[in-house]
Amino acid sequence: MADRKDPRDAPGGRLVEEVAIPIVEEHVSVDKRIIEGQTVTVTTRPVSSTETISQQVTKETVTVERVPVNSVVDAIPEVRRDGDLTVIPVVEERIVVTKQLVLTEEIHLRRTSKTVTDEKTVELRRTEVDIEK
Numbered sequence: 001m002a003d004r005k006d007p008r009d010a011p012g013g014r015l016v017e018e019v020a021i022p023i024v025e026e027h028v029s030v031d032k033r034i035i036e037g038q039t040v041t042v043t044t045r046p047v048s049s050t051e052t053i054s055q056q057v058t059k060e061t062v063t064v065e066r067v068p069v070n071s072v073v074d075a076i077p078e079v080r081r082d083g084d085l086t087v088i089p090v091v092e093e094r095i096v097v098t099k100q101l102v103l104t105e106e107i108h109l110r111r112t113s114k115t116v117t118d119e120k121t122v123e124l125r126r127t128e129v130d131i132e133k
Contacts, residue, residue, distance in 0.1 A: 057118045087106050
């Protein structure tokens, strides 16, 4: 707003114009409220699938061979190993004019290994999820 003053109020007799500038202040107010939105439904279901897996396995077999020896020994021989062969001595006492240990036979156990592929069918399960709004 402008007010005109009497020219006599200004030094030198000039016209002085006075302007009023209003001072304005703003305030902010924040408020929260809960608004219901959409409902979400989550459904889970198990799913099974059959898959064939392949894995290498090692199988050992043992063959038993009885080897006749029939020799007289002074003491019971020890079990011995020679590579993949294990020799187990079998002795018996026989009555003669003197007592003797007679090695009647040896049991030879031979180990052999072979690697084969073994296939199995297994059932794998997983859960799938459906979401509906």
